[in-house]
Amino acid sequence: MLLTNRRRFAAAAIAAVAFSVFMPCSLTAAISYVQGNYSCPQSPQTSMAVTYTKAQVAGDLNVVVIGWNDATATIASVTDTAGNQYLRAGNPTIRTGNPAISQSIYYAKNIASAAASANAVTVAFSVAAAFPDIRILEYAGLDLANPLDVFVGSTGNSSTTSSAAVTTTNANDLLVAGNTIETFTTGAGTGFTSRLITNPDSDIAEDRTTTTTGSYSATASLGGTGAWALAKLVKQAVRRPRPADLLPGIRGRGQDAAGLGYLSGHAAVAVALVQRITTVQAKRATALERMPLTAAVLWRRDEYTMGHHGHKWTRSSSTS
Secondary structure (H helix, E strand, C coil), rough: CCECCEEEEEEEEEEEEEEEEEEEEECCCCCEEEEEECCCCCCCCCEEEECCCCCCCCCCCCCEEEEECCCCCCCCEEECCCCCEEEECCCCCCEECCCCCEEEEECCCCCCCECCCCCEEEEEEEECCCCCCEEEEEEEECCCCCEEEEEEECCCCEEEEEEECEEEECCCEEEEEEEEEEEEEEECCCCEEEEEEEEECCCEEEEEECCCCCCCCCCCECCCCCHHHHHHHHHHHHHEEHHHHHHCCEEECCCCCEEEEEECHHHHHHHHHHHHHHHHHHHHHHHHHHHHHHHHHHHHHHHHHCCCCCEEEEEECCCC
């Protein structure tokens, strides 16, 4: 998170979790959000551009949140069509290991005016960056000369992304935060307003204003549960008649012959894995990579619908 004095701003970045916040301070006019846009191509990129679709007002502040899914690529430059100068707010927030995630926040103060769709921000990487996710925002009412107060960033692995706390030096500040994650963002943190959640990456850009100096942090809630936990939920939710109730003359060995049964463990895991890949990992997996899991569920469709897995069933006969 980064903060600025005299109505400045703070920014936060969370990447899988990396989260950074930076705060700029404002001058005399009320701080206000003007517009935002994003781009998140699903292939490695060495350079990409995102356009401000509305007209830009001279003196406003541009904020650029840049996330990508590796710890190798670095940002070579951030420029725009209008010729504004971009500065990095704090050091990059980097998570090494697996998954590796990086995020940086840049800003341009006292920007030049530009007509609608006339100004595009271009981010160039040192090498092709994996799954880059770029969010651009414009704010009014910030300090023209020295908008940055402070910055903080953190990484982690939990159900909530958090930037860690930072202390402001100015009462009227703007906190701007963004995350880069591996699951999906469900919404802005307490006190924050969501401005952008990218699709399909599900990375957020959020903000809030302050009226007093103090300690602040940015958070954002994440969704996505592991396949095994999902499997337990699936098993409890999907209860259907046993084969004995569906097919005449069928009884189970050592099991209740009738009544409701549970979805088998293997089938439940397969269903849960596909659910995870489609709702959480779709932004990362290709259609080819999703095929094995989809095939697994189709192959187990008999278990899903009949629930016979794990039990031995025999056909009974009667004599008179």
